[in-house]
Amino acid sequence: MTHHIIIGAGHAGMAAARELAKHGQVTVIDADPHLPYERPALSKEFLLADSFPDPQSHDWGAITFVGGTRVAEIRPDAHEIRLEDGRVLGYDRLLLTTGGTARALPVAGAEMILGLRDLGDARKLHGLLREALDIAIIGAGVIGLEVASTARKLGLGVHVIELGDRVMARSLPPEISDLLMARHRASGVQFHMGTGLDHLRTRDGRQILHLGDGSDLEVDQTLAGVGFTPDTGLAEAAGIACDHGIVVDGAGRTSAPDIFAAGDVSVFPDSQQSPSRWQTWQHAQRHGSHVARAMAGQSSDYMPLPWFWTDQQGINLQVLGSPLRADHCVLRGAPEGPSTRIYLRDGQVAGAVMIDQGRDTRPLTALIESGASPDPVALADPATPLRNLIPARSAA
Ligand SMILES: Cc1cc2nc3c(=O)[nH]c(=O)nc-3n(C[C@H](O)[C@H](O)[C@H](O)COP(=O)(O)OP(=O)(O)OC[C@H]3O[C@@H](n4cnc5c(N)ncnc54)[C@H](O)[C@@H]3O)c2cc1C
Known part of the structure; x- marks a missing residue:
């Protein structure tokens, strides 16, 4: 039976593990001593809770989880990894989802x-x-x-x-x-x-x-909170190509045979074929699943649309696509209340920012992916459902 090893039990690693468990034996190893958990809550509800919540146990199914153990070395030629406690494990395919660390400030104190x-x-x-x-x-x-x-x-x-x-x-x-x-x-x-x-x-x-x-x-x-340093040490020591992250192709393959990478640590070709490294929850989740499918033999290019959310001062803010690349903005809703700003580039919908208006994400995703150039007056009118503006063949 094929043995997949995943180093890193964050969102990317766990999403990949769930996918790979359909295709063989999976071992997930993480240096963190806790059960796998979701990081977005760490700066939000976890900090507000009266007592600090513990991560919940998963239904592991075909996944073997090894927590509190760092992987010390990858041996690509032997298809082996060595754990810090000296154990050596063999793999058929290896996935690196090692994420990274909070960047430290280079100052006294x-x-x-x-x-x-x-x-x-x-x-x-x-x-x-x-x-x-x-x-x-x-x-x-x-x-x-x-x-x-x-x-x-x-x-x-x-x-x-x-x-x-x-x-x-x-x-x-x-x-x-x-x-x-x-x-x-x-x-x-x-x-x-x-x-x-x-x-x-x-x-x-x-x-x-x-x-x-x-x-x-x-x-x-x-x-x-001054940025992120990708955890590329293991990959670099194994001779795997890195450039501000572990470099992968559209299917998540690194420069070493049978070794893949996904999530925050990876530099992948985005839809413009530019090398990109994203640190968002949805990307980690989707990229992990996508690369796992490639590891299982279903290879295709990853074509993500950026999306993230943040919760601050009672506002839920969601950012979709590339609002910074736009040349025109249409406001839908009241400027101070729940509203969506839709960003156009050469008339096409390029991105959006939603304030307490997350339900617009789905139709706007379809509008961006269809390359639509809707009438700005209709876009601005909350009485016109966004889904009505999606070109027929995309809405189908
Ligand atoms: C506080 C916080 C709040 C966030 N809020 C949001 C948000 O509101 N919206 C949003 O879209 N995104 C948010 N994010 C970003 C999102 O959580 C990350 O993009 C996501 O966690 C990345 O997942 P990952 O699996 O790629 O990496 P990680 O989750 O970082 O997982 C990497 C794992 O690899 C392990 N590891 C590394 N090296 C080794 C080794 N040698 N051996 C064994 N294990 C190893 C680490 O212990 C770690 O558990 C937030 C992130 C943080 C930190």
């Missing part, structure tokens, strides 16, 4: 700064948020802003320090950054924009942050 990537980090933050009076958050990206929102709900003073001039600038158009920042400000979050952390020290049990603009800030705790 960095060892005092919290990161948030795994359950251990979240459990620690959960406790500290209940002891601290205030927190500084370096980086106004998804994780930093979600923690800012949670910390305000728990009554802490919150400072967000961001090098750029707007929040979530890499994924949101300026008007949505402005709207989100206004909601955070209204809840009491204080922003320090256009500056970064120079160094950090302690005085009388408090942390003193010296910012790049010369100002000082005093808080109980500091968290950094």
